[in-house]
Amino acid sequence: MKAFKIPEATVQRLSIYSRFLHQLMDEGEDTVSSGQIACGVGVSSAQVRKDLAYFGEFGTRGVGYKVDELYGYLMEILGLDHEWNVIIVGAGKLGSALALYQGFRERGFVVKAILDVADNKIGTKLGQLQVESLAELKNKVRDNDVHVGVVTVPAAEAQKVTDEMVEAGVKAILNFSPRVLKVPNEVVLRNVDLSVNLEVLSFNLVQNK
Template sequence: MPDRARRIPEATVARLPVYLRSLAELLDEKESTVSSERLAEMAGVNAAKVRKDLSYLGSYGTRGVGYDVEYLLFQMSRELGLTHDWPVVIMGAGNLGQALANYGGFTERGFPVAALIDADPDKVGRQYHGVQVHHVDELPRLAEEKGIAIGIIATPASAAQAVADQLLEAGIRSILNFAPAVITVPPEASLRKVDLALELQILSFYQQHAPDPAR
């Protein structure tokens, strides 16, 4: 266990990718250094938080100057494990699964879609955006062969837990769940969820409780 002295708080981990994106922009603009203040503005947080967050990675700044963009970008990529690609598998070749396979953003950011999986024999063998649809039974083999470490659940809610179990069974312990269902995984696995309707419902709450109930 890497129980390192300075474990990085969850809230910080969730912000690192935002900083990373900001740094990539700065590199594009040929900026060689950046202050916590500037980075905070770009990331939409405050400067104290940036400094605290970055301090968990190590002392990579220079007092009176700021942070070296390229060096910080490298250190952060390393910490996030983004120095190599992570092939992903998408479970469910329905509307959402197809859309995700079709979405270039994953591959572009180092998460190539290695396979789509569906239980429907009619879909198996097809291709979407160059990604082959396989049967569930192939999952363990594919996971092994293609070194898949992350599974994306894009099935109906009713199938989500079973599909999560199949992923775990195949040795895939990082799961991103798009199905509107609560799924549980053992503590050694990681689970993130994206629930579109839920986000809208949260907005609805604040809309409902807005000072001036516009409309």
């Protein structure tokens, strides 16, 4: 994995701020203070100011931020000012859920294909998509200018699928399998273990006692 100067927690919060700003735009708000953002998303206003300060000077003292400007800027920082084409490998329940997940599309992530090896899955309809054979991986990545691959296969298959994605030219991989994966330095990898989320909760439940 590569190291970046901006902490990942900050990037995650920028993503959350941008959603909140989008809500404000929908509600017709023109300006917003760091305090309002903080309150809206559940962090301190000092944290909001610190996160935004990574990217230079925003806002006017006593007035706050222009909602649409800050939103546009955050979307640009996050690389969301254009679409990203995505491929999913693994058409189980989770892969299928992700293929249909509206939230991806809303944020500019377009699932171009979902692939599997199982004959009983290939051909299944998932909204606009149809599950296709993993043998199509290279063609799909090339023909659809795919940058992002999502791995939703069983742990035992995850490294093999990842290697194939990298070879096919995928530049960023989101791994939902519980396996620690290896990728070349130039490929961005992010592991999503859904249990980790529950474990953060159980940690906090225990601390609360």
